[in-house]
């Protein structure tokens with residue numbers, strides 16, 4: 001039997017124990033109150049590491065078999081166990097998370113290797129695992145405050161798909177990173193609030209449905225931007241499966257996206273892509289974090 005622990009840390013922490021690639025028991029969550037959205041932003045990095053360790057230790061003690069691998073998924077640029085950039089958990093920037101967590105865990109008698117990855121990649125891994133397609137290319141867009149891009153199987157790289165340039169218009173400057181023309185600067189929740197100072201994004205999408213010209217124009221731009229980014233990844237890595245999830249996936253109208261994509265992908269070998277909406281759930285990402293950590297053992 002293979003045993004792993006998967007942990008996802010976004011605006012909250014969720015952790016679960018996997019046996020033979022399936023979650024066992026119930027997941028742990030911090031904070032327990034799901035309405036509390038910014039519980040982690042004020043917690044210093046070293047305390048976050050302690051919290052992760054205590055979640056892992058609780059789950060490690062839950063079963064008889066020893067833990068083979070521990071997977072941690074966090075938003076941002078993560079390479080070689082180091083969180084190089086994490087806009088929403090900025091206290092983690094530069095943290096050698098794999099090394100620090102391993103150290104705290106070994107003090108608790110847990111010596112399984114710690115693998116740290118990106119949260120969107122963990123969702124892609126979780127989707128691939130639950131659909132029995134671990135041998136196929138799986139890509140995920142997460143639509144929320146920021147725009148995340150995840151892929152399975154893991155390949156070395158940065159893969160900040162949310163910051164891909166989708167327009168040459170110099171007025172497109174709402175991306176949180178400061179870059180001009182970025183996908184997140186059009187689609188991200190924060191960026192939409194900056195663009196429409198007089199209404200919330202939910203109102204923009206609702207008014208577009210009712211025929212408001214300015215809102216309709218924007219909602220079309222929003223879908224065209226996502227189509228452009230998806231088209232670029234199809235032209236780079238080929239067709240295949242794309243999944244769409246995240247807090248704001250409800251804004252997405254799949255037929256509209258598909259219509260734009262069809263105008264952008266014209267080479268016939270590239271037209272066999274599939275698009276699917278998935279409601280966001282923590283379990284898929286927790287599973288993916290664990291599966292990624294097990295897979296990393298074989299590299």
Ligand SMILES: [Zn+2]
Pocket residue numbers: 162163175176177178179182184185
């Ligand atoms: Zn950007």
